[in-house]
Amino acid sequence: MGHERLIVFWIAHLALLSLFGLEILILAWIWLGARVPGLPRDASRLRKLAVIIGRMLKGIFSRGIITFIVALVLDGMVHRRLFRTDKLRWFAHSTVFWSFLILGVLSTITGVAVEFFNPIPANRLSPIGIPLQNPIIDMLVDMDNPVTAILNEGFGLIMLIGLFFVLWRRYGKRDTQLRTKGPDTTLLVLLAIVVLGGYVVEAFRFLAEGVPANEAIFGPIGYLLSLILGLLPLSREVWEVVHFVFFFAHFLTVSLLLFAMPFSKFFHTVMSPLVVALNAVEEKGGAA
Amino acid sequence: MSEEAKRDQGTKLSIGHFTGRQTLEMLGCTRCGECIKWCPTYAEAERDEITPLDKITTMRSFLLGQYTGPLGRLFGHRKPDDASLARYATGTYDCTLCGRCHVVCPVQIRTRELWIAMREQLVELNRHPELMNRLRETVNASHNISGDPNERRTGWSANLAQVPASLDRQKGAEVVYYLGCVAAFYPMVYSIPQAFVQIMERVGVRWTTLGGEEWCCGFPLTIAGMGADADELARHNVAAVRELGAKTVVMACPSCYHTWKHEYPHIVGDLGFQVVHASEFLRDLVTAGRIKLGAYPDPITYHDPCDLGRTSGIYDAPREIIQAIPGIQFTEMKDSREYSLCCGGGGDVEMADAALSQAVGKRRILQAQDTGAKTIVTACQQCKRTLLGTARREKVRIKTIDVSELVLEAMGS
Numbered sequence: 129m130g131h132e133r134l135i136v137f138w139i140a141h142l143a144l145l146s147l148f149g150l151e152i153l154i155l156a157w158i159w160l161g162a163r164v165p166g167l168p169r170d171a172s173r174l175r176k177l178a179v180i181i182g183r184m185l186k187g188i189f190s191r192g193i194i195t196f197i198v199a200l201v202l203d204g205m206v207h208r209r210l211f212r213t214d215k216l217r218w219f220a221h222s223t224v225f226w227s228f229l230i231l232g233v234l235s236t237i238t239g240v241a242v243e244f245f246n247p248i249p250a251n252r253l254s255p256i257g258i259p260l261q262n263p264i265i266d267m268l269v270d271m272d273n274p275v276t277a278i279l280n281e282g283f284g285l286i287m288l289i290g291l292f293f294v295l296w297r298r299y300g301k302r303d304t305q306l307r308t309k310g311p312d313t314t315l316l317v318l319l320a321i322v323v324l325g326g327y328v329v330e331a332f333r334f335l336a337e338g339v340p341a342n343e344a345i346f347g348p349i350g351y352l353l354s355l356i357l358g359l360l361p362l363s364r365e366v367w368e369v370v371h372f373v374f375f376f377a378h379f380l381t382v383s384l385l386l387f388a389m390p391f392s393k394f395f396h397t398v399m400s401p402l403v404v405a406l407n408a409v410e411e412k413g414g415a416a
Numbered sequence: 417m418s419e420e421a422k423r424d425q426g427t428k429l430s431i432g433h434f435t436g437r438q439t440l441e442m443l444g445c446t447r448c449g450e451c452i453k454w455c456p457t458y459a460e461a462e463r464d465e466i467t468p469l470d471k472i473t474t475m476r477s478f479l480l481g482q483y484t485g486p487l488g489r490l491f492g493h494r495k496p497d498d499a500s501l502a503r504y505a506t507g508t509y510d511c512t513l514c515g516r517c518h519v520v521c522p523v524q525i526r527t528r529e530l531w532i533a534m535r536e537q538l539v540e541l542n543r544h545p546e547l548m549n550r551l552r553e554t555v556n557a558s559h560n561i562s563g564d565p566n567e568r569r570t571g572w573s574a575n576l577a578q579v580p581a582s583l584d585r586q587k588g589a590e591v592v593y594y595l596g597c598v599a600a601f602y603p604m605v606y607s608i609p610q611a612f613v614q615i616m617e618r619v620g621v622r623w624t625t626l627g628g629e630e631w632c633c634g635f636p637l638t639i640a641g642m643g644a645d646a647d648e649l650a651r652h653n654v655a656a657v658r659e660l661g662a663k664t665v666v667m668a669c670p671s672c673y674h675t676w677k678h679e680y681p682h683i684v685g686d687l688g689f690q691v692v693h694a695s696e697f698l699r700d701l702v703t704a705g706r707i708k709l710g711a712y713p714d715p716i717t718y719h720d721p722c723d724l725g726r727t728s729g730i731y732d733a734p735r736e737i738i739q740a741i742p743g744i745q746f747t748e749m750k751d752s753r754e755y756s757l758c759c760g761g762g763g764d765v766e767m768a769d770a771a772l773s774q775a776v777g778k779r780r781i782l783q784a785q786d787t788g789a790k791t792i793v794t795a796c797q798q799c800k801r802t803l804l805g806t807a808r809r810e811k812v813r814i815k816t817i818d819v820s821e822l823v824l825e826a827m828g829s
Contacts, residue, residue, distance in 0.1 A: 151487070155443070158483045161431040162439040169432045180436065209522045213450065305449030307469060311492060312447075391480055391491040399444035400523045406437065407524045 133372050137379065144383040151390035192409040199408030204401025216293065223290025224319070225397065227283040231326075234268075234279060235382075241269045272339055277346035280330075284323045285349070291320055315394055318385050325378040331357055332371035338364060426541060427496045429482055433537040434530075441525040442476045445469070451517035451527070456758045457510055457765065460775035465507030468517040468527055474504050475534060505543040508534050510772055513639055513763035515726040519754045528727065531763075535641025547767045548640045556645065559631035559652075562601035567628035569595060572606035573613070580617055584627035585660060591616070591623040591697075592662040594653075594676070596669035597632050598797045604804060605797045607817075608668050611824040612694060618827065619706050629656045633672040638679065640764050650675075650683040657689060668694040668820060670724035670796045671762075677728065693724060695733040695795040695819050702740050702823075709737075709826040714790035714815070715745035716822075719780065719803065720756035721796035734795045734819045741826050747787040749780075757783060759794075761802030777806035784814060791815040793822050 160173040167179060187193060202208050205225075211218040267273045271280070295316060297303050330350030333339070335358055344351040362370075389395050431439065451468035452458060458466045465471070478500075481493035496504070508531060515528040538544045554563045572595075573579050582589055593616070599609045616623045631653055634646025653676075657665055667673050670693065677691040701707045718738060724730045731753050738746050751757045760766075760776030781803060784792045792814055794800055803816045817825075 154484055154487070158431060158479065159436060159439050161483075162434050162436045163432050164436055176436075203522075203524075207522065210448075213520075213522070217448075303449070305452045307447065307449060307452075307464070388491070391484065391488060391493065393447050396444055396446045396523075399440055400446055403437075403440050403444035403525065404523050406440070407526065410437075411524075 137376065141379070141383070144387060148386050148390070151387070155390050187409070192412065195412050196405045196409050200401050200405035203404040203408065217297070220290050220293035220297065223286050224294060227287035227290065228319070231280065231283050231287070238268050238271065238276070241265055271333070272343040272346070274346040280326070281347045281349055284326055287323050291316065291323070311392055315388065315392065318381060318388070322378065322381050322385065325374070325381060327353060329371065329374045329378045332367060332374050335367040336364065336371040427498065427501055429478055429496065429537060430540065431479060433540070434533050438530050438533055441523070441530060442472050444523050445472045445476070445525060446523060447473065448522060450520045450522060454516045454520045456514060456516065456776045456779065457512060457772055459779070461510065461772055463507070465503050466510050467507070471504070471507055471531065471534060474500070501541070501543055505538050508538060509545055509768040510765060511763050512722070512758045512760060512765050512773070512776060514722040514758035516755065516758070519726060532639055532641065532643070535639070536643065537641070539641040544641060545768050548642065548764070551636060551640060551764070551767065552642050552645055555632050555637055555649070559649070560601060561597040561632055561636055564601050566631070569600040569628055569630050570625060572600065572609050575606070576610055576614070580613055582622065582624045584625060585629060586624035587660055589622050589624035589660060589662055590664060591621055592657050592660060592665045593623050593625050594630060594665050594667040594672060595625060596667055596672040596797060598801060599668060600630070602801055605801050607821055608797050608800065611818065612668060612820040615698065615707070615820060615824055615827070619701055624660065624662070626653070626656050633675040635671040635675045636764060638675065647683050650680050654680060654684045654687060662689060664690050664692060666692050666694055666697045668795070668797055668818060670721045670728060671798065674723050674728050693728070693730060693733070693795070695724070695730065695737065698820060698823050699733040699736050702737055707823065707827060709741045709823065710828045711743055712741050712822065712826050715747065715788055716791040716793050717747050717749050717784050717787040717789035718752070719749070719759065719784065719792050719794040719799055720753060721794060721799045722756070722758050722762050724795055725756055726754055734793070737819055737823060738793060747789060749783045749787055751783060759799040759802040760806070761798045773802070774806060774809065777802050778810055781806050781810060781812050781814065785812055789814065791817060793817055793819055795819045
């Protein structure tokens with residue numbers, strides 16, 4: 129990708145990240161308006177923040193932290209209660225949740241690795257003393273590395289399967305307990321666009337960069353798409369432009385999801401594990 | 417004041433009614449709708465505003481709409497207006513506060529506390545049902561929910577073969593029996609205090625009541641969203657017990673029990689005496705061998721009162737008493753323990769929507785009937801009153817008794 133294009137990407141990325149940050153700040157400001165047990169209702173936000181930080185530190189260094197972590201993992205992330213209630217719902221939710229989380233982490237690491245450690249200066253150490261030239265960073269920087277490619281495509285596929293079940297429950301089976309409104313549909317459509325768009329972007333990258341078949345094959349869906357799209361009589365330069373446009377659109381969709389997160393239902397992905405863990409600690413009578 | 421400002425005054429929410437935890441819980445709701453499947457009032461009325469999910473998403477949207485301006489509007493959040501607040505208020509008060517939604521919530525949102533905080537908010541905005549104002553006036557003026565002169569709290573004892581000498585404020589009693597407004601003023605359930613004091617007399621417990629100095633515990637006001645008015649009641653009741661020097665306060669009403677045990681310490685600090693529910697008290701007497709139980713003829717089932725089970729965590733004490741009856745035929749209902757169905761008498765719904773309360777009760781009576789039981793045993797005077805009324809209305813031939821009545825009957829003469 130050209131230097132100018134990357135500048136456009138980073139400006140847009142930072143602007144959207146700032147918006148996300150602003151939303152989080154607004155939510156924090158609202159949250160600090162709420163009552164803190166043990167403090168007068170009209171206590172200042174600053175005072176509340178100080179007390180909350182104090183209680184958090186106390187909680188971290190108490191036995192309650194074990195309960196917190198166990199509940200966070202088992203109830204907040206593995207969703208064992210949902211597993212006991214309904215295996216299909218658990219499967220649909222877990223596949224979407226974990227794939228989104230893992231793909232998000234992978235993309236972020238790859239993005240950072242590509243921007244800051246590529247090319248990697250020889251003999252340079254990371255802040256924690258690990259040589260930057262190591263197989264893991266090499267693998268993450270290289271999107272055609274078999275492991276990176278399989279992880280990206282595999283989790284994308286798992287997410288699509290999960291999304292299929294989510295959509296089926298909501299629009300096919302129409303579970304009576306569900307209340308589907310416009311924002312629910314919008315979020316699901318955005319998620320589907322992100323995953324499907326990822327495959328298209330990958331196909332365009334194969335065409336733009338002329339990735340050889342023996343490497344591209346580790347991203348089989350993208351590779352298959354590139355074979356079909358490659359039938360179009362377009363030059364490599366054109367594919368480069370097309371790739372950038374689609375990459376940018378893909379990135380904008382992800383950013384839109386991020387932007388929508390704090391003020392929408394989507395925020396439960398962050399908040400519900402926290403709530404379930406905090407409530408578990410309180411139930412056990414520990415500091416929370 | 418401009419028209420817009422005037423309108424805003426009646427719809428402006430204060431996030432200070434909610435704790436930080438409750439705010440996080442509203443943000444953490446996954447909107448999975450599991451609560452809808454289990455909501456007893458929604459099952460009968462099928463109005464979406466009743467559902468826990470709707471209440472949470474509506475309040476979250478109100479708050480985001482109010483505090484985030486155009487950015488919030490972009491996501492469809494609107495600050496409340498008259499119509500949306502009226503809908504929300506109806507849903508919030510058409511809830512029995514049974515707490516079943518908490519049990520099934522994958523995020524374990526503490527819904528009952530949240531609904532009470534929402535009601536407090538509505539009271540501040542003067543959007544609560546008018547009947548709640550009357551309840552407040554009655555309790556403040558008469559110190560009970562019925563509006564009868566409070567001195568008549570021991571009226572139920574008139575039908576006893578012999579009125580116990582220690583009935584009214586006997587100093588030196590080890591146990592204070594706190595009746596609660598329902599047992600004291602509703603003849604339909606007079607049999608509960610009558611049974612309970614007869615047991616204490618026969619076992620030799622030194623007991624008394626607060627007589628006319630017993631005030632409403634404050635629970636009906638707290639759950640109406642008028643908790644601030646309950647503080648004075650709490651202080652008075654605790655002082656009255658302290659004056660008698662009793663070591664234990666026992667009550668057959670789970671709502672009174674919960675209030676004394678879990679709310680009063682927040683208001684008055686350490687009580688200085690223990691608070692036990694009648695079922696625990698009787699169970700201990702049975703376990704200690706002070707009560708000998710004989711047979712009970714009918715097959716029975718047990719109804720878990722919401723405030724005893726889900727709210728206070730007492731499921732086993734009443735069952736241990738039942739199981740101690742030789743040869744008892746006991747069958748659990750389809751929904752029992754933490755999944756127990758509400759009798760319809762909770763959450764002040766009876767005042768807000770009597771028909772809805774009755775519909776919820778009917779479902780429970782039918783569940784009891786399905787077990788083949790001839791007697792429903794419960795451990796709550798309000799549940800007994802509601803179930804008894806429902807059974808009569810529905811012409812279901814099933815007897816409803818409190819656990820203390822069961823014990824007295826099994827003790828024989």
